[in-house]
Amino acid sequence: MRTAFRRIGRAFVACTLAAVTTLVGVVATSSAAQADGCYTWGRVLKQGVVGEDVRQLQIRLAGYPGYGGVLSLDGSFGPATRSALIRFQQAYGLSADGVAGTQTFNQLYALQDNDCTPVNFSYAELNRCNSTWSGGAVPASTAKFNALVSMWKLQAMRKALGSVPITVSSGFRSYSCNSAVGGYSNSRHLYGDGVDLVGSPSFCRLAQQARYHGFGNILGPGYPNHNDHTHLGAIGGWSAPTCGI
Numbered sequence: 001m002r003t004a005f006r007r008i009g010r011a012f013v014a015c016t017l018a019a020v021t022t023l024v025g026v027v028a029t030s031s032a033a034q035a036d037g038c039y040t041w042g043r044v045l046k047q048g049v050v051g052e053d054v055r056q057l058q059i060r061l062a063g064y065p066g067y068g069g070v071l072s073l074d075g076s077f078g079p080a081t082r083s084a085l086i087r088f089q090q091a092y093g094l095s096a097d098g099v100a101g102t103q104t105f106n107q108l109y110a111l112q113d114n115d116c117t118p119v120n121f122s123y124a125e126l127n128r129c130n131s132t133w134s135g136g137a138v139p140a141s142t143a144k145f146n147a148l149v150s151m152w153k154l155q156a157m158r159k160a161l162g163s164v165p166i167t168v169s170s171g172f173r174s175y176s177c178n179s180a181v182g183g184y185s186n187s188r189h190l191y192g193d194g195v196d197l198v199g200s201p202s203f204c205r206l207a208q209q210a211r212y213h214g215f216g217n218i219l220g221p222g223y224p225n226h227n228d229h230t231h232l233g234a235i236g237g238w239s240a241p242t243c244g245i
């Protein structure tokens with residue numbers, strides 16, 4: 001028995017040492033650039049910088065434009081991107097300097113899955129209509145991208161609400177899926193960015209919070225056919241009279 005325990009003990013020590021060695025290895029390489037299954041940034045980004053890496057940052061900051069704002073995903077790091085980055089850094093307790101470096105990138109790596117969706121939302125959740133994203137008002141790749149941006153907005157909103165789960169009952173719809181559920185003929189669901197939220201928090205709480213996270217389209221209680229969910233999308237205006245919107 002004693003020998004067996006000793007063996008287990010030795011094996012445990014060996015495993016622990018191996019784990020420590022692995023951790024040291026990870027720490028040593030992360031100062032340069034942390035490998036990530038989705039996207040890895042290779043330089044510090046600050047105001048004045050232009051490029052695809054800025055656009056990738058903007059997609060993930062889309063939920064931080066401030067009240068009533070929409071962040072442009074143009075790959076150009078201007079004052080609006082800087083303000084959005086500061087809000088993101090504040091939300092996650094990072095030093096809010098408006099410069100995206102190791103701290104910011106590591107937080108983003110922690111927040112994204114290998115398919116670039118934020119950890120708490122998925123493409124499957126945003127498309128219960130089909131698996132191809134085709135048949136809507138825009139090409140499939142556009143619809144899928146629009147859904148991705150909506151997910152990053154929802155992730156920001158979720159964080160602001162205290163990291164409570166947010167339930168999406170409907171996202172992308174082809175024209176046939178949209179008419180089957182009686183959706184409006186110009187619905188944002190046809191473009192991939194429309195999302196219907198149900199459950200808790202309350203519909204009004206969701207609609208009110210959404211105003212801060214880049215949703216140009218908010219329809220909720222008091223708007224026709226929206227007393228049983230809150231609808232969010234990229235563009236189209238706000239109306240939720242029962243909620244004071």
Ligand SMILES: [Zn+2]
Nearest residue numbers: 194195196231
């Ligand atoms: Zn809707």
